[in-house]
Amino acid sequence: MATAAAQRTARTPADGAPDTVDTAAYQHAFDAAVAADERIEPRDWMPDAYRATLVRQIAQHAHSEIIGMQPEANWITRAPSLRRKAILMAKVQDEAGHGLYLYSAAETLGTSRDELLDKLHAGRQKYSSIFNYPTLTWADVGAIGWLVDGAAITNQVPLCRCSYGPYARAMVRICKEESFHQRQGYELLLALSKGTPEQHAMAQDAVDRWWWPSLMMFGPPDDESQHSAQSMEWKIKRHSNDELRQRFVDICVPQAESLGLTLPDPELRWNEERGQHDFGPIDWTEFWEVLKGNGPCNEQRITQRRRAHDEGAWVREAAAAYAAKHTGDTGETGATRA
Amino acid sequence: MSTTDWPLWEVFVRSRRGLSHTHAGSLHAPDAELALRNARDLYTRRGEGVSIWVVPAAAITASSPDEKDPFFEPAADKPYRHPTFYEIPEGVKHL
Ligand SMILES: [Fe+2]
Numbered sequence: 454m455a456t457a458a459a460q461r462t463a464r465t466p467a468d469g470a471p472d473t474v475d476t477a478a479y480q481h482a483f484d485a486a487v488a489a490d491e492r493i494e495p496r497d498w499m500p501d502a503y504r505a506t507l508v509r510q511i512a513q514h515a516h517s518e519i520i521g522m523q524p525e526a527n528w529i530t531r532a533p534s535l536r537r538k539a540i541l542m543a544k545v546q547d548e549a550g551h552g553l554y555l556y557s558a559a560e561t562l563g564t565s566r567d568e569l570l571d572k573l574h575a576g577r578q579k580y581s582s583i584f585n586y587p588t589l590t591w592a593d594v595g596a597i598g599w600l601v602d603g604a605a606i607t608n609q610v611p612l613c614r615c616s617y618g619p620y621a622r623a624m625v626r627i628c629k630e631e632s633f634h635q636r637q638g639y640e641l642l643l644a645l646s647k648g649t650p651e652q653h654a655m656a657q658d659a660v661d662r663w664w665w666p667s668l669m670m671f672g673p674p675d676d677e678s679q680h681s682a683q684s685m686e687w688k689i690k691r692h693s694n695d696e697l698r699q700r701f702v703d704i705c706v707p708q709a710e711s712l713g714l715t716l717p718d719p720e721l722r723w724n725e726e727r728g729q730h731d732f733g734p735i736d737w738t739e740f741w742e743v744l745k746g747n748g749p750c751n752e753q754r755i756t757q758r759r760r761a762h763d764e765g766a767w768v769r770e771a772a773a774a775y776a777a778k779h780t781g782d783t784g785e786t787g788a789t790r791a
Numbered sequence: 792m793s794t795t796d797w798p799l800w801e802v803f804v805r806s807r808r809g810l811s812h813t814h815a816g817s818l819h820a821p822d823a824e825l826a827l828r829n830a831r832d833l834y835t836r837r838g839e840g841v842s843i844w845v846v847p848a849a850a851i852t853a854s855s856p857d858e859k860d861p862f863f864e865p866a867a868d869k870p871y872r873h874p875t876f877y878e879i880p881e882g883v884k885h886l
């Protein structure tokens with residue numbers, strides 16, 4: 454018997470390192486569980502590479518949720534109505550929650566939230582490159598909800614069936630909350646699109662700027678994606694990057710039509726034979742540049758994150774001090790009474 | 792720098808009266824009161840609960856690390872604990 458906390462971080466099935474015979478047996482049990490579409494839970498034995506892949510992916514995902522709060526929070530004080538302001542605040546708060554669900558999931562793999570935040574602040578772990586683009590107008594809030602949250606949903610729905618239990622469960626919660634994010638963005642864009650010519654132009658401009666970066670959110674093409682094949686074998690991923698990207702394009706085309714807006718791709722057209730849309734080439738140089746840190750807002754995002762963390766330090770310290778004092782008082786009172 | 796060492800809490804939410812509390816997830820908080828408040832903000836933003844329990848993760852004792860171990864075996868060879876084990880003639884009612 455052991456406490457749940459100890460078990461959450463247990464790296465091997467027993468207290469000691471398993472011998473090679475056991476490792477083979479454990480590997481076999483793991484493979485069988487994955488093959489049978491069972492979930493792997495924190496205390497199960499798992500290959501080190503599976504654990505490392507999950508930590509990397511979940512951390513990157515968690516960081517994206519909290520960094521993603523910044524471009525939208527940029528517009529909270531300038532929302533055009535109280536209704537829009539309340540909606541935007543609720544959405545940004547949801548993203549903070551998503552980050553926390555995911556940090557919790559990562560912690561079940563034996564890494565701490567503090568450690569992950571330190572790595573984010575030191576630039577040693579990444580977040581989605583989409584959040585390194587600026588939100589220049591109010592319409593960007595709509596384009597983010599429709600396209601960025603839309604792309605995230607397309608990515609995340611299959612993750613609800615991910616082989617790692619805690620990650621899959623976090624994704625179920627997240628996906629439930631995401632649909633409001635996407636719908637509020639769509640509604641916002643529709644209002645602008647049907648508004649004055651200036652408002653319509655503003656909506657079109659936002660879509661023009663966010664469309665390609667949204668397509669990049671699915672990651673590099675399949676033949677250049679280094680982790681994809683193994684992740685699919687482990688059933689962490691269920692579909693390839695290109696498959697999900699295609700699905701997203703096919704979903705967006707009719708939605709754009711209903712908005713009365715166009716997508717900025719002259720090569721976009723229905724391919725009768727494939728039963729899917731063809732679309733133009735993606736500028737992967739831009740993607741890699743932004744990922745490397747050369748996007749328009751990389752510097753700003755990470756600086757702001759560090760500042761928020763540092764400026765919140767006194768709150769965390771005060772709460773910890775209060776808790777310590779509170780616990781101490783109880784002890785002392787007890788001692789006096791005894 | 793970010794080490795504040797807030798303990799981990801497991802959160803259980805009763806979604807409505809008449810149902811049990813169910814594990815919703817976990818969070819960090821310095822003490823029980825803040826754990827409850829954080830749990831409300833994190834797990835019941837859309838009316839998902841009418842009651843919350845927070846339990847220090849360190850206080851939970853769990854069965855063996857390997858969930859497939861012999862601990863649960865005694866139940867496996869006792870099919871007679873299930874109603875479907877018994878053969879009852881067709882047509883007998885309310886049984
Ligand atoms: Fe999110």
Ligand SMILES: [Fe+2]
Pocket residue numbers: 548602631634
């Ligand atoms: Fe979202």
